[in-house]
Ligand SMILES: NC(=O)C1=CN([C@@H]2O[C@H](COP(=O)(O)OP(=O)(O)OC[C@H]3O[C@@H](n4cnc5c(N)ncnc54)[C@H](O)[C@@H]3O)[C@@H](O)[C@H]2O)C=CC1
């Protein structure tokens with residue numbers, strides 16, 4: 001059977017349906033889609049309503065017509081009445097949960113090799129009784145993956161350099177971060193990152209930068225003690241364990257992002273790293289979104305299939321206005337296809 005990718009529609013009260021229709025209308029994405037068929041998993045009637053509303057109000061808008069797409073309809077009684085555009089609620093949370101659940105079930109059954117997920121609102125999932133930190137954890141749970149990670153990938157439009165940022169911790173309160181970080185957790189994330197760089201990006205001798213936790217990486221214990229207590233020793237252990245890898249760190253978290261920014265914007269020759277390991281959500285995602293909010297892709301690594309997603313959220317404030325930028329969603333589709341193709345090549349060679 002040929003390869004196929006599922007697109008989970010995300011929260012119907014957000015910009016998910018709009019960016020899906022915009023992305024699938026783009027001729028460059030369309031070209032790729034021709035090489036690997038796509039199935040949109042969600043409500044067919046809602047998708048059609050989104051299309052008709054936007055076209056009626058904005059005749060110049062470029063959208064794929066849902067009638068021309070393959071849609072796996074996930075019916076939801078009275079969905080249209082229960083959805084209020086721009087407001088996530090229990091109905092929109094339950095719908096987006098079921099779209100993803102269906103996409104995962106069908107992928108595990110072998111129908112799809114990858115899933116591209118449009119954004120969901122964690123609060124709407126919770127309102128519907130689905131208590132998960134995010135889509136990542138549902139994907140991991142349903143696929144039985146104990147080891148998984150959140151990697152952001154973005155290709156610079158200025159220099160074609162690729163920024164890869166793995167988050168060691170994700171959706172937890174900031175005050176829990178120092179307690180959750182440990183040598184065991186970082187070893188798990190580093191192992192995953194090394195495997196992913198090799199398997200998905202063909203990088204066998206990567207240069208990886210690891211962030212410090214505290215200002216100036218603790219300034220020898222004066223501004224925080226985690227670096228002295230265990231992070232420096234852990235890095236030394238990992239250098240012994242992986243002699244083929246260049247591992248730098250702990251790099252003070254403020255200056256860590258200077259070289260990637262130069263590599264991203266160009267103008268200087270710098271030796272940036274193949275990947276960055278950030279210790280917590282905002283340490284990694286503030287620089288990623290400053291550089292690449294319009295095109296970064298959130299990739300779940302460690303799953304038995306490919307999963308990508310745009311870096312942005314449901315953008316309730318602009319839902320239904322027709323002004324959502326679909327570039328990040330297009331990049332998520334493009335990367336999913338590349339990874340599915342790369343993995344099938346690796347499987348063929350193995
Ligand atoms: N992939 C996913 O499922 C993600 C989901 N979220 C969820 O989304 C919800 C809203 O999160 P926020 O922090 O408000 O972030 P957000 O990314 O939804 O919005 C932040 C700002 O960026 C703008 N924006 C976002 N995407 C845009 C696009 N494609 N085109 C033009 N403008 C865009 C919004 O209008 C808003 O002003 C939360 O519930 C969060 O958990 C957040 C990030 C990723």
Ligand SMILES: NCC(=O)COP(=O)(O)O
Nearest residue numbers: 133134135136137298309
């Ligand atoms: N900040 C990334 C994000 O919120 C996406 O999370 P997930 O739903 O993909 O787990």
